Amino acid sequence: MNTVEALLCAIRNEADQPVRLMEVCGGHTHAIRKFGLSVLLPETVTLLSGPGCPVCVTHTGFIDQAIHLSQNYPVIITTFGDLIRVPGSAQSLEAARADGADIRIILSPLQALKLAENERNKQVVFLGIGFETTAPSVAVTILTALERGIENFSVLSAHKIMPPAMAALVAQQPNLDGFICPGHVSTITGQDIYRFLAVDHGIPCVISGFEAADILESILLLIRQIKEQKPRVEIQYRRAVKPEGNLKAQSILHEVFVLQDDWWRGLGIIAKSGMIPGGRYAGFDAHKRFKLPEFPETDNPNCRCGDILRGFITPPECRLFGKTCTPDSPIGACMVSFEGTCQAYYRYQN
Amino acid sequence: MTRNLIRELFKPYLHNQYLDKESDAAILTNLSGNIAISTDAFVVNPVIFPGGDIGKLSICGTINDLAVSGAKPHSITASFILEEGFSMTELEMIVSSMSSEIKNLGIALVAADTKVVPSGLCDKIYITTTGIGTVIPDLEQVSGGKGIQPGDRIILSGTIGDHGAAIFCARFPGQILTTIMSDCACVYPLIEMISSFGTGIRFMRDPTRGGLATVLCEVTEKQAWGITIMESMIPVRNEVAGLCDLTGLDPLYLANEGKFILIAAESISNEILTSLRSHPLGENACEFGVVTRENPGRVILETPIGGRRLLTMLSGDPLPRIC
Numbered sequence: 001m002n003t004v005e006a007l008l009c010a011i012r013n014e015a016d017q018p019v020r021l022m023e024v025c026g027g028h029t030h031a032i033r034k035f036g037l038s039v040l041l042p043e044t045v046t047l048l049s050g051p052g053c054p055v056c057v058t059h060t061g062f063i064d065q066a067i068h069l070s071q072n073y074p075v076i077i078t079t080f081g082d083l084i085r086v087p088g089s090a091q092s093l094e095a096a097r098a099d100g101a102d103i104r105i106i107l108s109p110l111q112a113l114k115l116a117e118n119e120r121n122k123q124v125v126f127l128g129i130g131f132e133t134t135a136p137s138v139a140v141t142i143l144t145a146l147e148r149g150i151e152n153f154s155v156l157s158a159h160k161i162m163p164p165a166m167a168a169l170v171a172q173q174p175n176l177d178g179f180i181c182p183g184h185v186s187t188i189t190g191q192d193i194y195r196f197l198a199v200d201h202g203i204p205c206v207i208s209g210f211e212a213a214d215i216l217e218s219i220l221l222l223i224r225q226i227k228e229q230k231p232r233v234e235i236q237y238r239r240a241v242k243p244e245g246n247l248k249a250q251s252i253l254h255e256v257f258v259l260q261d262d263w264w265r266g267l268g269i270i271a272k273s274g275m276i277p278g279g280r281y282a283g284f285d286a287h288k289r290f291k292l293p294e295f296p297e298t299d300n301p302n303c304r305c306g307d308i309l310r311g312f313i314t315p316p317e318c319r320l321f322g323k324t325c326t327p328d329s330p331i332g333a334c335m336v337s338f339e340g341t342c343q344a345y346y347r348y349q350n
Numbered sequence: 351m352t353r354n355l356i357r358e359l360f361k362p363y364l365h366n367q368y369l370d371k372e373s374d375a376a377i378l379t380n381l382s383g384n385i386a387i388s389t390d391a392f393v394v395n396p397v398i399f400p401g402g403d404i405g406k407l408s409i410c411g412t413i414n415d416l417a418v419s420g421a422k423p424h425s426i427t428a429s430f431i432l433e434e435g436f437s438m439t440e441l442e443m444i445v446s447s448m449s450s451e452i453k454n455l456g457i458a459l460v461a462a463d464t465k466v467v468p469s470g471l472c473d474k475i476y477i478t479t480t481g482i483g484t485v486i487p488d489l490e491q492v493s494g495g496k497g498i499q500p501g502d503r504i505i506l507s508g509t510i511g512d513h514g515a516a517i518f519c520a521r522f523p524g525q526i527l528t529t530i531m532s533d534c535a536c537v538y539p540l541i542e543m544i545s546s547f548g549t550g551i552r553f554m555r556d557p558t559r560g561g562l563a564t565v566l567c568e569v570t571e572k573q574a575w576g577i578t579i580m581e582s583m584i585p586v587r588n589e590v591a592g593l594c595d596l597t598g599l600d601p602l603y604l605a606n607e608g609k610f611i612l613i614a615a616e617s618i619s620n621e622i623l624t625s626l627r628s629h630p631l632g633e634n635a636c637e638f639g640v641v642t643r644e645n646p647g648r649v650i651l652e653t654p655i656g657g658r659r660l661l662t663m664l665s666g667d668p669l670p671r672i673c
Contacts, residue, residue: 004655030598036657107525107597212655339598347662 007216008040014223015044020175021222022311024166025182026053026339027210033344035212045219048173048311049344051165051267052182054130054158055082055337056309059263062158063088064295065287066127069156070101073290076119077103078112079127082337087330089298109141109155116145116153125286128157133184135159135275136249139256142277142284154286157276160262163193164273170201172267173311178204178222180215183237188253190245191233198231209237256281263297265333266306305332308341315345322346355432356464359442363449364428368460376460378425384485386421388412391478398440399520401512401532402607404477405444409451410536410607411558412481417538418554418610420489420545424482426452427461431476434469444475455536488548495553495613500575502552503619504639507540507609507632508533510562511590514604519593530589535608540632543625544612551622553613556606560664563602565611566639566649567663576646579639579661582654603664613641 001009023029029049032038038047051057063086070077070093077093084094084105097103106112109126116124128138138155145153162185170176181194186207194205204225208218218236225231235241253275262274277284286292299305303325304318315321315334325331327343334342361369368376392408402410413423428448432441452459460482491497512533519526537556544551557565562584570577586594586601594601608631614622619637626632649661 033659034653035655036651036653036659037655038657040655040657107522111522111525212653212657 003213004216007213007220011045011216011220011223012042014220014227015042018044018046019177019223019226020046020048021178021180021219022048022050022169022173022176023180023208024050024052024162024169025180025185026056026337027184028052028180028182028208028215029341029344030339031210031212031215033347035215037212037215041219045223048176049308049341050169050311051264051309053334053337053339053341054134054160055086056305056333056340057160057165057264057266058083058086058129058158058333059265059297060088060299061263061295061297062156063093064090065292066093066156067091067096067101068295069125069286069290069292070096070103073123075102075123075125076115077101077125077127078106078115079103080129081105082339083127083129085330085336086333087336089295109138110144113141113145113150113153116150117148120152123152123154126153126155128155128159131160131162131182131185132188132253133182135257136188136246136252139252142256142281143252145284146281154284154289155277156286156292157274158262159257159275160264160273161259161275163196164270165264165267166194166197168267168270169310170197170203176203176311177226178206180218180222181205181207181233183207183209183214183240186235186237186241186245188246188249191235191241191243194233198233202231204231205233207233207235207237207241209240265297265299266309300331303332305334305342308334315342318342355466359438360445360462360464363445364452364459364462366458368458369462376425378460378482381424381482381484383487384490386416386419386483386485387480388415388419389478389480390415391476393473393476394517395473396520397474398443399532400516400530402534403444403447404475405447406451406534407607408477408479409448410534412479413455413457413536413538414556414607414610416481416483417536417541418556419483419485419493420491420554421483421485422542423455423457423538424484425458425460426482427480428459429463429478430465431472432464432466433472433474434466436474441475451536455538486545489545489551491549492551492554492612495569497549497552498569498573498575498613498641499552500641500643501616502613502641503616503637504566504577504579504641505612505614505619505622505626505635505637506562506584507537507612507626508634509585509587509590510557510606510609511586511594511601511604513607514561515590515593515599515601517605518597518599526593528589528593530587530593533606533608535631537608537610537631540626540629541610543629544622547614547618547622550615550618551612552615554610556610558607559605561601561603561605562611563649563661564664567661569613570647570649572647574646576642576644576648576650577639578642578645578650578652580652583636583638585634585636602661
């Protein structure tokens with residue numbers, strides 16, 4: 001019997017009561033669907049998908065701000081790939097690019113900085129989205145920009161941190177028995193950011209890797225914590241996550257970013273959950289540099305992304321899913337991103 | 351300027367009895383049987399990439415469309431749109447590639463045209479090729495797949511995702527260090543080898559844009575039978591798998607330019623595999639799926655750990671992931 005079979009066998013033997021486990025990482029959403037794990041698990045185990053996809057929790061107002069920037073200033077907008085198809089209130093960045101806006105897909109924020117070095121007569125704005133995994137590389141880019149005196153570079157940040165969102169989920173989703181915690185966020189943060197969930201709310205937490213065996217082992221560890229009634233934070237992803245995390249990356253994050261209240265699509269405003277450049281780096285905040293107006297959140301009233309992100313419903317329960325909302329014509333952000341719950345369901349329908 | 355271009359660059363590589371006449375049309379006198387024609391425009395960016403260039407692609411792409419339709423390639427035409435200022439060195443490389451492919455296939459470039467447009471009105475070079483071929487007896491059914499039935503086996507001629515991965519990396523010069531090369535190649539030699547299996551070959555197609563998954567979904571749509579494939583049997587180079595892991599691309603949806611899928615009767619599938627594997631282009635040929643009575647109209651993928659999921663068509667262009 002191989003490892004995966006052994007883990008599945010153990011889960012089937014030990015999951016003798018219903019458990020509802022939520023993952024809050026787009027990578028986990030994708031992996032669970034890709035491996036077809038749901039059909040292999042016993043009926044007593046329900047997996048819920050939470051707000052772990054950074055594209056999915058970015059509100060339409062952010063897209064509108066980016067498009068406004070591209071249309072009203074001589075800027076080059078640089079962005080990660082997924083964001084380009086997220087619908088704003090009127091159009092996506094992709095549509096704005098087709099209309100003539102200079103919007104470019106890059107793989108790393110350092111590419112944006114290089115572009116700024118080469119195009120000194122234009123402002124280069126990087127659309128910063130992502131959690132604690134991605135934010136350190138953006139922080140390093142800002143530090144490098146300051147060091148090299150590259151003044152035509154800035155970041156329009158929608159970076160967020162996970163713990164406040166997890167606390168909000170616990171408040172809104174009372175039937176949550178455990179968290180499969182994000183693997184790559186934890187390589188940066190370490191395990192203590194989840195401690196309050198176990199200690200204050202009695203919710204078991206396991207930090208998981210991304211292979212099938214990782215996720216299955218994490219599910220088994222959660223089932224055992226639930227049965228033992230000893231909630232705690234465990235690291236399953238030991239080959240990548242240290243208990244203290246990456247101290248250097250944490251230090252850089254604290255140096256460059258400050259926390260502010262931020263809007264999470266589907267969850268509303270969550271206090272001190274967003275990161276923007278602050279202190280001596282405040283000048284790199286594109287929001288301040290260009291004095292951008294605020295744009296309201298404008299979701300389709302029939303879009304259930306919010307309920308999906310909170311794990312209240314599954315995508316097929318949204319009336320738009322697979323009909324008017326598809327990867328080709330996404331209405332909600334959950335359908336746009338490769339890691340979004342709806343696209344994962346659509347592409348890997350079980 | 352165009353006349354000089356033709357005389358000094360195109361002619362040395364592409365001249366033959368048809369083009370040398372410089373007439374308005376080529377007269378083809380030695381075609382018999384059912385004629386297959388295929389046309390395609392090539393606008394790939396970058397124009398030169400690891401494993402090939404737009405010239406090689408323009409010949410292989412169109413010839414492969416003929417080949418997987420069960421046709422022996424006979425001749426080809428090429429039309430070029432060039433942006434003013436396009437590098438003559440790169441153009442020569444591209445034309446030389448085309449010349450090599452045409453010679454290797456033993457076919458003729460029977461008609462050609464060149465236009466130069468002002469800078470900014472096209473992106474370096476666009477090439478349109480039209481291929482003409484004669485349908486091989488007993489292979490008339492392969493493009494439509496009407497003879498597909500439960501029990502038939504699904505075969506791939508080699509690794510998937512190489513071309514799509516190579517192009518992706520080439521679009522970020524200096525950012526991704528890799529040895530991935532496009533698989534751009536003419537597959538006709540492989541198809542010629544197995545053509546004697548005749549009606550035992552139910553269907554063939556080359557998985558270009560949209561990849562393997564899209565071809566399977568297209569052929570299965572609205573049919574009275576389904577397809578089940580085993581993900582662990584699909585060959586993917588380690589480097590391509592690694593790139594996909596890193597970026598979130600999926601090899602099942604990446605373009606291939608030197609591979610084809612075929613669906614064949616179970617009774618001949620082993621012999622077909624043996625034939626394909628005897629050729630360098632087919633050394634990684636494999637059987638990876640079966641046509642089933644269950645799940646009509648659907649493609650079911652069995653994951654390496656025994657899970658199952660529905661395979662769907664690609665939507666939009668593949669995008670790299672954020673984290």
